[in-house]
Amino acid sequence: MIKTGGLADVVGALPAALEPLGWHTRVLLPAYPGLFDQLAAAGTKVRRVWHTDDLFGGPAAVRRGVHNGLDLMLLDAPHLFDRPGGPYTVDGHDHGDNHVRFAALSWVGARLAIEGTADRWRPDVVHVHDWQAGLVPSYLKYAGSLIPTVMTVHNIAFQGVFGPDQLDRLKLPTWDFHSDALEYHGLVSTLKAGMLHASRVTTVSPSYAEELATPEFGFGMEGLATMRLDRGEMTGILNGIDTDAWDPATDPAVVPYSATEPAGKAANRAALLEEFHLTDHGGPLAVVVTRLTYQKGIDLLCEAVPGFVAAGGTIAVLGSGDPGYEYALGDLAGRYPDQVGVWIGYDEAKSHRMYAGGDIVVVPSRFEPCGLTQLYGQRYGAVPVVAATGGLRDTVTDATPDALADGTATGFSFGDARLGGAVDAGGLGFALGRATDLYRDTDAWAGLRSAAMTTDVDWGTSAARYAELFTGLVS
Structure with missing residues (x-):
C-alpha cells in the first residue's frame, strides 16, 4: 500500500480502534500507481461505487474494496494520480498541480457525503486530515450541507497554498476570498479553509493544540487557532500506534522479547x-x-x-x-x-x-x-x-x-x-x-x-475520545 509518515499510520490504525466503539469508517485515498495491482495480488476485489465524466479535467471513479480489515475507497483519476514519483513530489520537486489533485480529492469526498455511493452508503460524520483534504469542509459548506466535519491537523507547517487565480478552476467562490475566509496572506490555504469551516478541529496532542495558538508554532494561523480554542472547538487528542503491528513479542523482523521476558x-x-x-x-x-x-x-x-x-x-x-x-x-x-x-x-x-x-x-x-x-x-x-x-x-x-x-x-x-x-x-x-x-x-x-x-501507547483511550466527539456532533 501507500504510506507517507505518521499520517498514514493514523489513518491505517484509527478505523480499527473505532469499530468496536460503534463507528465504521471508510477511508478515501487517491489510487496511486500500483495500488489496484497490490489489491488484486492480495485477492481483494473492488467495485465501482461512484463516477464522474469530468473531475477537474478528466474522468474519475471511486472503487471500493476491503483490505486487511480497512474499508477503502480509491479515487481512480489517472489524469491526476497515475504518474511517476511520490504522492506529492517527483525528482525532489512538488508536482506543479498538487493544488488541483488534492482539491479533486476533497471535491469527491464532499460529493460522496452529499450524494452517497452506489452501494447506498453515506457518512454521518466526515473526518479529514491535513491540507490534502482541507477543502472538504469548505465544499460542504458552500453546497449548504449540514453534515458535520472534523479536521485533524497533523502538522500546521504544511498548508496547501495556491494562488487566488485558481479559485474558479477548483469550484471555490471568489466572493469568499478575504481574510475571514479563504484568503491567507494573499494566497489560498487549504489547511486554513479546513480549520475555519470544519465543525470541530483536533490536533494530535494536547500540547500541540496549545502551541498552535502561539506565534512560535502557529505558522501564521495562531489567530485562527486561538479563536477555535477559545470557542471550545479545537482540542488535542494524542495519536496511538497499532500495537499488533508494533509488538516485539510477535514481530517477524526481530528476535522476540517482551517487558516480562526481555532477554x-x-x-x-x-x-x-x-x-x-x-x-x-x-x-x-x-x-x-x-x-x-x-x-x-x-x-x-x-x-x-x-x-x-x-x-x-x-x-x-x-x-x-x-x-x-x-x-x-x-x-x-x-x-x-x-x-x-x-x-x-x-x-x-x-x-x-x-x-x-x-x-x-x-x-x-x-x-x-x-x-x-x-x-x-x-x-x-x-x-x-x-x-x-x-x-x-x-x-x-x-x-x-x-x-x-x-x-x-x-x-x-x-x-x-x-x-x-x-x-x-x-x-x-x-x-x-x-x-x-x-x-x-x-x-x-x-x-x-x-x-x-508497559506504557499505554495503543489507540484505546484516544479512539474513545474521537468516538465521543463524533457522537456529540450527530446527537
Whole structure:
C-alpha cells in the first residue's frame, strides 16, 4: 500500500480502534500507481461505487474494496494520480498541480457525503486530515450541507497554498476570498479553509493544540487557532500506534522479547551493531529513525554526536531528506566509523530492527505535533530521549530522581520552554549524558526500560475520545 509518515499510520490504525466503539469508517485515498495491482495480488476485489465524466479535467471513479480489515475507497483519476514519483513530489520537486489533485480529492469526498455511493452508503460524520483534504469542509459548506466535519491537523507547517487565480478552476467562490475566509496572506490555504469551516478541529496532542495558538508554532494561523480554542472547538487528542503491528513479542523482523521476558533485546542489539558495522564501546546504542530536516533537529543531533561517542555511545541513523544533513551525517560516520552508522533511505523492516536493537531512540525535534517514533521506542524498549515539545512532552515522562523512584519515568527530555529551557544542542547533549550515566546502572536502566515498554501507547483511550466527539456532533 501507500504510506507517507505518521499520517498514514493514523489513518491505517484509527478505523480499527473505532469499530468496536460503534463507528465504521471508510477511508478515501487517491489510487496511486500500483495500488489496484497490490489489491488484486492480495485477492481483494473492488467495485465501482461512484463516477464522474469530468473531475477537474478528466474522468474519475471511486472503487471500493476491503483490505486487511480497512474499508477503502480509491479515487481512480489517472489524469491526476497515475504518474511517476511520490504522492506529492517527483525528482525532489512538488508536482506543479498538487493544488488541483488534492482539491479533486476533497471535491469527491464532499460529493460522496452529499450524494452517497452506489452501494447506498453515506457518512454521518466526515473526518479529514491535513491540507490534502482541507477543502472538504469548505465544499460542504458552500453546497449548504449540514453534515458535520472534523479536521485533524497533523502538522500546521504544511498548508496547501495556491494562488487566488485558481479559485474558479477548483469550484471555490471568489466572493469568499478575504481574510475571514479563504484568503491567507494573499494566497489560498487549504489547511486554513479546513480549520475555519470544519465543525470541530483536533490536533494530535494536547500540547500541540496549545502551541498552535502561539506565534512560535502557529505558522501564521495562531489567530485562527486561538479563536477555535477559545470557542471550545479545537482540542488535542494524542495519536496511538497499532500495537499488533508494533509488538516485539510477535514481530517477524526481530528476535522476540517482551517487558516480562526481555532477554531477546540483547540479541537484537548485537544484530543491529553488526548490521551497521558498529562496535560496542560500553555506552548505550542510540537509534534515529526520521526525516532529515531542520524541524527534526538533525543539526542539533550532528552537534551532539561527538560528545555522545566520546562517552562510549554508538548511534545508528535511518532516514533521508535535506542533502546537507545527509552529508553531515555521512561525515560523522566517516570520522567515527565504528560508532556512527548511517543508512540513507527508508526500510520498514529495518526500522523495526532498530527499535528492537536500540537502547535509546533520539527525537530532538524543534516542534513535533505528536510523534510516533517515541511511541515505537517505548513499545520496543528503546528509551526515548526527546525535546519537550508538542506530543513528545505529552508522551514521555522525564527520568527525574522522583520519577525514577516511583516508577513513572519513561525517558529523558530537554528544552521544556515552560521551565525556561530551549531546544538546542547543549540540551540534547546533556540529556544524552544523563541517559549514558543511567545506562551504566544495570538495575535502574532495566526498571526504566520496563516502565517504557508497559506504557499505554495503543489507540484505546484516544479512539474513545474521537468516538465521543463524533457522537456529540450527530446527537
